[in-house]
Amino acid sequence: MTWDEMGQLLWENTGQTAQMVVWSTLFTVLLGLPLGVALVVTDRGGLFPSWTLNRVLALIVNIGRSLPFIILMIAVIPLTRLIMGTSLGTAATVVPLTLGAAPFFARLVETALREVGGDKVQAAHAMGASRMTIVGKVLLPEAMPGLVAGLTVTVVALISYSAMAGTIGGGGLGDLAIRYGYQRFETTLMVATVVVLIVIVQLVQTLGDTVARRIARN
Template sequence: MTSVASALVLLAGLPLGVLLVVTDRGGLWERPALNRVLGTLVNVGRSIPFIILMVAIVPLTRLLVGTTIGTTAAIVPLVVAAIPFMGRVVEQSLREVDAGLVEAAIAMGSTHRRIVFQVLIPEALPSLVRGTALVIISLLGYSAMAGAVGGGGLGDLAVKYGYMRFRTDVMLGCLVVLLVLVQLVQWLGDALASRFDHTGARSSR
């Protein structure tokens, strides 16, 4: 549930973040009106609590997957909730790229597409990886919450077989598994980010 949702969020959130950057004032493809619309949608999406969002988009979930219960149905609100978050993460990462590199690429006649894919994204890759890890960790928390209301997964296991049956050991077991998953995702994200970080190599030169 989390892995599929993470992949879909990355596919949608990366272009959204790029659009937020390139359409802003002074961006590569300056479109202030479009940028305001996208920014507003992202802010609204981030401000809605996940549990309320799950209920609000029940018709959409049923339309897309034919049911509102189970792990497949839970993927829909997970993706909808995390895309705005991912978009802001990507936007922040891209804004950290040295403006001088972009100006140099423009001076050499690079197209906007080449600047995005050969300058902005590669330079922001370490930050993007860390941000993606943060989004996945948030999705793990969301998925546990979704399980508590019939979405399956660890949340469903903890509620049905732990809380309702007064099995503290089951609830603690689910908590331990969740903690291990979070630590694993964070470790992997940090390791990949360090591998892609070229600033140290530049400073040594």
């Protein structure tokens, strides 16, 4: 295989990986953020205490986090087909990626929100703020550095998950490594794929850390 051919393959599959990660990150935030907030506000002493609802949500999150991603991908193939019309390809992989990352992100959101000082919530209460206002104007803004850090960790995890998606025909760099690096013994291409993944992770982590630090200073 020539360098031009390897470069073309790496470019195409990096784009597929980016597509998977971007879309799954969006849906992970849409699902995981409210789920993490709900875990905090429905807990004992929370803004909307409900023991039953809190236990149900915690059970859902724990089940989602307990399944290895490779098993989750296979288990949700029927759901993926129902939603996307197929279980193969880059777009279809977004479903298991989201389902795998959302519970993980929800726990990180919960951790970030619990670090917000109770005195700030009490002060908002004393000023007559409603419970929903406290969530939107106190809890989330104060926890923003932690939320950004949690999102960064989640995106890095999604990059790793997207590589595993290649085992079921999900496309991206993982699929490239399996089809060429493993099945065709293209060692050079395998090494190049690993290097690209490392670079992507480093860029994401650096960007996330920088944004979190800037928010924390403000």
